[in-house]
Amino acid sequence: MSTLNNKLWRTISRTKGQFIAVVAVVTVGIAVYIGMTTAYYNLNASKEKFYLDRNFADYYFHVVKAPQQVTKQIETIPGVRGVKGRIQKDVSLVNDFNKRATARLTSYTTPVEYEINSLQLLTGRFFAAETVAAQPGEHTRTGDIEILVDPQYAKGNLLDYGDTVTIVAEGKAVPLTVVGTATGPEFIYLMKDAGTLLPDPKTFGIIMISRERAEEILNLKGQINQVLITLVPGADADRVARQVEDVLEPYGNLASYPRKQQLSNAMLEAELDGLRASSRFMPAIFLGIAAAIQFVILSRMVRAQRLLIGIMKALGYRSWQVILHYTGYAVLVALCGALLGTLLGLTLSSVMSQAYAMYFNLPTNIGAVNTQAIVYGFVLSIGISILAGLTACRSVVTISPAESMHPEPPKGGAKTLIENWSWLWCRLDIAWKMSIRSAARNRSRFGITMVGVVFAVGMLVVSLFTLDAVNYMINKHFYQNQRYDYLVRFAAPVNERELLNIEGIEGVQKSEPLLEVPVRIKFSGRSEDDAITGLNPGTTLKKLSDQHEHSIEVPGEGLLISQRTANKLGAKVGDMVEVETLLGIGPSRQTPVKIMGISNQLVGGGCFVSLQQANLLLQERQLVSGVMLKIDPALSAGLEAELEEMTAVSSILSRQKELDNFNNNMEATVYSISILVFFALLLGFAIVYNSSVISFSERQREMASLRVLGFSIKDVSGILLKENLLQSLLGVALGLPFGYLMVKGYIGAVSTDLYSLPVIIYPATYVYAVLGSFFFIIVAHLLAVRGVKQLQLVEVLKNKD
């Protein structure tokens, strides 16, 4: 067999280009598989470990305020394993640059023990429960309140041990001392609320503080405003939740939601779902195509070496030995691909883990090597190659030594179907006729190449679509729906008259009020939490659209319900729903409201009513909770500074800053899109290159005949190009709609409750996909037909074979 192995080596070194191309496709397939699977495994494992270590809550209940003792009562509910009462409240934070930010003040009992959603200290030390007096030798530490902050906020605002941040709570400015950074299982992905596009650590952070100090600062002695529970395994979560809500009823239920809807967890799970979907889908494409290419290469090799196979058999080699010899080529491809793929995959997974480390606060190391994925990768790639090899070589069995020495019967030219349409056929030049007949003669290679191009083009469309989706969102969200420059929110609703103070600031060109009310909407026995925004009919700084993307106006009476809530409740236009307010200030009110339309916001959902209707829901008059401003850009700096000075203001959302934050986060997206585009081009190149090389080597004699007839090198390459284009262009044409379907499938796989990308593909994306495919087709073609120049007319034509 060693002689056969030598032959194998020489075959490979003679067809280096093809070997490298197919190895590259396997490499990418395995790399993507190992990279994504490992990243998934690591991210999931560290999530699970973190959740377990820190006892992540199963259910959350928000109330206005309740006595601490209520937790004892909840502990007795069957199915409840653990209960934690705490204080959590968003407060304004004024940082060094006098910029407004929001801090989510969260209380912990000291010493910090194994409790639900407990803390993981990252740097520094735990806060002291009590006010810390100055140590001998330390200066001006008297009366400091110690806190921990989340690491992203610390990084975003350059906070270090001993630095001071000032919050505004209960109308007073309170300085706090940072003693370290920490995270918790509910703070892995930090966004203020579902209405936020992306984390913005500069303007939102978590402050962790001892319960005693939180009670003091927020004036909630002996009180809590949140209850977190863990469940006994197997408990009926919904039933338990109803019972807890009953207990908490007298204290003003504001919201209750399971772990699944906890924002950080939901975002993390969405990322994991997407990763898992891609980790199966992408390698399947690459390995499938690689198998198809190997099938084509080996079928061709067996056909070309028919005589050799006959000689080997005449010498006494058995069919299976010959089959093993040819399948060995595929196995070598698989081994090289798996080896390189593993190395590349581990690099990929570490790059991905680094990216995740930027967005997710996970304390445990997520750089583990997933040996199982590597083993599977090898098994997968070798298994597929062997399968392709055996399928391609099965004809070896039927070759008899004597028959193989006869010249092969001439390749059959034959009429094709298209020739029946004579009006078309007559108009084709001879080169096209040759290409069409040759394609018809090599149907399986033609088909495989075409399918490969379809996938490559489809992948290009999917990769580029991501940019479209982002552009669409930016355009829709920042330029069409959100027309204001600033959204100013107040710490508590104020009378509309108070807005005069803001309207009077120099630079304000237009201001429009809004009233935001968290609500629970009930319909036919079901209920769903959502937020209602009251806007004046005719509001210009915020545009709404319905489920068909048509713009709609806020009705004077009745409700525009968010698509998501309408779906969950099974409610439609014309239905009456019960709206219960959950503002947390004043009593909760319940009002029947008629659904007048469906609103479909890209980000965060949300229901809309008129400002007057919102006031009616609260049984108030002329209340507003915020104001949208259109300003003179030249005066923005002064205006912003003036707004920052207002203590009633809790947050200032600047469209420009949101946009900047968004654009800063685009880097990772662009990076991953570039990688995907590169992979798609590589896939397309490999398949077209292989098909061209084979087609060229099969037809050398034909090409030489044409050269002798007087065809120039350009003419001959042109004929090969036409054949190439025939299959490739068909592939491109089918690849575009296929790409659209892939996008739909992908969106289906990664859409979540919280956000869903629209299936928007701009025409430019198709144009770029087509240009990209031309690029790989032409490059592959040029490389494959380099040989036309070196065609030895005399040599090729001398021998019959």
Next chain:
Amino acid sequence: MKLDRVTKTYHMGEVTVNALRETSLDVFKREILVILGPSGSGKSTLLNIMGGMDLPTTGEMLFLGENLSQASDHRLTSYRRNEIGFVFQFYNLIPDLTGRENVELAADLVDQPLDVQNVLRDVGLADRMDHFPSQMSGGEQQRVSIARAAVKNPRLLLCDEPTGALDYQTGKLILALLVKINQDHGSTVVIVTHNTPIGDMAHRVVRMRDGAIADIKENTAPLPPERIEW
């Protein structure tokens, strides 16, 4: 055409082969020239150089006074295109084109081709021209090959063992066809063969041995191919 002290050396790996040694030959207009010799005598090499498929290592090849021995690929291509018709032992037709299309392919290359239909009729393929090569006999394929060469109305028709793969009767018919083209269109016909009797139909016979011309014999009364026996 004039070949002046032409040599051709091939390097096959580490072996140097002198395929042609200082060979000089004139080819005249409208003549039928048969080059005879055993395999390895350099006759095909000579034909390939005459046909612009290969360049001489040293020496000069002049065609109508133009020196082509150092010509570029571009010049050689147009030389083959406009002046040369080639007929091979194994036909070398394009399998994906019918007989007629194979001839049209060549006709499209030149400015004033002969009529494709007529040429095919002349070679006796009026009924079979829409068949593919795989559906034709060897003789029929060689007729297509001759038609393909002749349709360009070339000054030089070069034939490398044109009867080598054919049976006796068919071979004679093919030779008759070559003579007819020589007479009707005035093309110079050069036939390379190891089959000595074919020399009887030529105006001149060149014998080659070991890469050189052994002798050149004039044939005052060439026989028609029908009367040649081998």
